[in-house]
Amino acid sequence: MSIIQPSLLLLLLCSYASAIYATDTMPLEKTTGKVILSISGKIEQTNTADKHAEFDLAMLEKMPQTQINTTTRWTQGLQSFVGVKVSDLLKRIGAQGTKIDATALDGYTAPTLDVEQMQKYNVILAYKRNGNYMRVRDKGPLWMMYPVDDYPHLKSDIQTQYKLIWHLRYLDIK
Amino acid sequence: MNIPLESRTLHKERYMFILLFGLGLFLSSVAMVFNYILENRKLSYNHAAYDHHVMLQAQLALERLVGRMEMATLAPESTEAHDGNPSLQEQLEITWSRFSDLNQGENAERLRQIQGLESLSRSVQKALDELENHLLLGQPDYRAEAFIQQLGKLSALKQDFTRNYTSLPTRLFPLQNEQLEKAHYQQYWYYAGLLISSLIVLLLYVSAIRHLIRCQ
Numbered sequence: 001m002s003i004i005q006p007s008l009l010l011l012l013l014c015s016y017a018s019a020i021y022a023t024d025t026m027p028l029e030k031t032t033g034k035v036i037l038s039i040s041g042k043i044e045q046t047n048t049a050d051k052h053a054e055f056d057l058a059m060l061e062k063m064p065q066t067q068i069n070t071t072t073r074w075t076q077g078l079q080s081f082v083g084v085k086v087s088d089l090l091k092r093i094g095a096q097g098t099k100i101d102a103t104a105l106d107g108y109t110a111p112t113l114d115v116e117q118m119q120k121y122n123v124i125l126a127y128k129r130n131g132n133y134m135r136v137r138d139k140g141p142l143w144m145m146y147p148v149d150d151y152p153h154l155k156s157d158i159q160t161q162y163k164l165i166w167h168l169r170y171l172d173i174k
Numbered sequence: 175m176n177i178p179l180e181s182r183t184l185h186k187e188r189y190m191f192i193l194l195f196g197l198g199l200f201l202s203s204v205a206m207v208f209n210y211i212l213e214n215r216k217l218s219y220n221h222a223a224y225d226h227h228v229m230l231q232a233q234l235a236l237e238r239l240v241g242r243m244e245m246a247t248l249a250p251e252s253t254e255a256h257d258g259n260p261s262l263q264e265q266l267e268i269t270w271s272r273f274s275d276l277n278q279g280e281n282a283e284r285l286r287q288i289q290g291l292e293s294l295s296r297s298v299q300k301a302l303d304e305l306e307n308h309l310l311l312g313q314p315d316y317r318a319e320a321f322i323q324q325l326g327k328l329s330a331l332k333q334d335f336t337r338n339y340t341s342l343p344t345r346l347f348p349l350q351n352e353q354l355e356k357a358h359y360q361q362y363w364y365y366a367g368l369l370i371s372s373l374i375v376l377l378l379y380v381s382a383i384r385h386l387i388r389c390q
Contacts, residue, residue: 071280072280073279073281074278074279074280074282075278075280076278076280105260105268106234108231135267136260136267136268136271137267137270138271139271158224161224166271167268167271
């Protein structure tokens with residue numbers, strides 16, 4: 001009995017670790033729905049002929065979800081955003097770079113983003129706001145969100161405000 | 175007056191402390207006032223620059239939409255997404271969202287103070303809703319009279335917006351004027367504080383110097 005229990009525990013731990021490893025290293029599936037995010041640059045996992053990693057909403061929803069409750073300059077009152085952590089996404093595609101150029105659907109380009117900062121602040125790509133998927137007119141389908149309320153210096157920093165990109169469409173890892 | 179040496183040294187130390195304390199008080203008041211003025215000016219210019227940026231983004235989105243509509247009347251296939259450009263429907267929604275930034279959310283609280291801007295942005299959104307109704311038809315006709323009329327309406331609104339709002343130099347933003355007025359009012363109080371602290375420091379100095387002279 002005393003030998004079986006630790007062995008079972010070890011087995012469970014191993015299977016959990018291998019499941020995580022498998023999720024992170026398994027090839028990126030092809031998109032079936034409308035592509036809402038394309039990632040290029042220094043990445044290992046791609047799913048298009050031109051070596052891009054493309055995601056539809058379903059693929060993003062399969063990844064671990066993170067919620068951020070914060071106020072923004074463009075909304076009224078506290079908002080609840082749900083999406084995937086940028087760090088999880090970068091891990092999923094085997095990103096090797098340290099900087100990111102982000103471009104929105106309308107061609108807007110934000111100041112260059114720091115991968116380290118994305119991890120530090122747990123920045124997410126939100127696809128839901130207050131429980132609803134965001135349409136383009138609601139600043140969707142993807143809105144890069146920092147937990148600005150948790151870090152007062154981010155709230156007052158104009159550069160961070162420029163980085164809360166809505167209609168996000170392209171990421172280029174450098 | 176015959177003051178013992180020990181007592182003289184004690185007096186001197188006490189008054190040296192008062193002098194240093196006074197000098198510290200004066201210097202911190204000066205630093206505080208100038209820091210306030212600088213920060214306030216920076217914030218005010220930041221807001222003006224950001225608000226102008228928001229308005230220019232709205233103008234750009236509307237320009238693009240009108241351009242896409244003009245293209246659609248010539249080549250209906252151009253309404254689809256291509257070469258990284260959004261479809262006509264997406265461009266419409268982008269424009270809608272850019273104009274909602276002018277009348278919704280915390281940032282728009284300042285923008286709403288600009289006379290007529292809120293009403294103009296709502297007119298643009300209304301025109302966009304009408305256009306969307308047309309686009310949502312099974313097979314929208316881009317050469318139909320209704321579409322051409324919507325194009326004309328949005329072109330007129332675009333001109334109105336550019337002429338009366340985005341072409342304004344930021345120094346003319348009512349927002350900034352109001353902010354500066356408020357800042358000037360607060361500055362008077364800070365200057366008054368600085369004057370009072372300077373007077374206190376001056377009195378401390380006069381009294382300390384008098385005592386020091388008396389001690390010698």
